[in-house]
Amino acid sequence: MDFVLFYETIHIFIAPSFIHMHFKGHGGLKIAADVWGSDNKKLVILLHGGGQTRHAWGETGKKLAEAGYHSVALDLRGHGDSEWHSDADYTIKAYKEDLVSIIKEINKPASLIGASLGGMASLLLAGDEVNSNLCTSLIMVDIGIYPDPAGSDRIVSFMLSGEGGFESLEDVAKSISDYLPHRQKPKDLQGLKKNLRLKEDGKYYWHWDPRFIRRRPGSRDKGYFDLQLKAAQKVVVPTLLMRGALSDVVTMEDVEYFLSVIGHAKFVEIEKAAHMIAGDRNDVFAEEAIKFLRSL
Numbered sequence: 001m002d003f004v005l006f007y008e009t010i011h012i013f014i015a016p017s018f019i020h021m022h023f024k025g026h027g028g029l030k031i032a033a034d035v036w037g038s039d040n041k042k043l044v045i046l047l048h049g050g051g052q053t054r055h056a057w058g059e060t061g062k063k064l065a066e067a068g069y070h071s072v073a074l075d076l077r078g079h080g081d082s083e084w085h086s087d088a089d090y091t092i093k094a095y096k097e098d099l100v101s102i103i104k105e106i107n108k109p110a111s112l113i114g115a116s117l118g119g120m121a122s123l124l125l126a127g128d129e130v131n132s133n134l135c136t137s138l139i140m141v142d143i144g145i146y147p148d149p150a151g152s153d154r155i156v157s158f159m160l161s162g163e164g165g166f167e168s169l170e171d172v173a174k175s176i177s178d179y180l181p182h183r184q185k186p187k188d189l190q191g192l193k194k195n196l197r198l199k200e201d202g203k204y205y206w207h208w209d210p211r212f213i214r215r216r217p218g219s220r221d222k223g224y225f226d227l228q229l230k231a232a233q234k235v236v237v238p239t240l241l242m243r244g245a246l247s248d249v250v251t252m253e254d255v256e257y258f259l260s261v262i263g264h265a266k267f268v269e270i271e272k273a274a275h276m277i278a279g280d281r282n283d284v285f286a287e288e289a290i291k292f293l294r295s296l
Contacts, residue, residue: 047118
């Protein structure tokens with residue numbers, strides 16, 4: 001697998017603001033992570049959405065550390081610098097089992113902040129009675145119990161549009177701008193490389209296992225998400241649902257349903273943000289997340 005580079009040691013390098021390292025996911029799968037703050041502080045684990053990487057949380061992880069937390073941003077299996085599963089097991093349950101393994105390795109319970117797919121995995125763990133001691137609180141970032149089919153399908157269409165690769169970073173930027181017209185196009189495109197792989201054919205490809213999206217169930221297959229509902233019905237930890245005001249993945253009906261199932265949950269809407277809240281309004285997002293965590 002020449003497209004992914006792994007190391008045998010845990011600590012890879014130390015940067016002024018974070019440590020890059022690997023944890024062991026379920027079955028020993030290598031999971032890449034960026035870590036901020038002191039390990040004697042309360043643990044917050046950040047899980048990105050499908051098709052993203054840990055870099056989506058860069059500013060958030062730093063702000064959490066500045067606020068006095070031990071923050072860990074993971075690359076989900078099959079994404080970024082984490083290992084690809086040999087049999088393409090990219091079910092929500094598999095992501096949850098990786099999370100269980102990592103929290104046990106760190107050896108202290110965690111507050112979970114999960115966006116989209118990462119939120120689904122976090123919800124499964126928060127409602128897992130067997131491992132109830134591993135999760136202290138839950139922040140769901142623009143994801144309810146079921147993703148809205150129309151918005152979910154739009155995400156998948158965007159992800160599939162890059163299967164043939166991109167000729168240049170400009171092509172990548174255009175694809176992103178078409179998908180996120182509300183977000184300003186970056187002046188420096190070099191930062192896009194964090195989410196891309198440059199292959200021998202000279203093209204840029206998204207930094208995830210293509211089998212992840214190919215094996216994804218249909219967004220209207222509610223049976224696939226039954227585990228989410230069962231988990232939500234058992235969540236007792238403090239819970240916050242965040243919605244981007246421009247989101248097409250979480251509707252207000254979805255919010256009402258979520259709050260009816262998890263009756264103690266709180267809700268915050270972030271103005272001028274779509275599905276990728278942390279990328280659209282990171283300052284406001286981090287402020288709301290820290291406010292919630294400090295209230296516990």
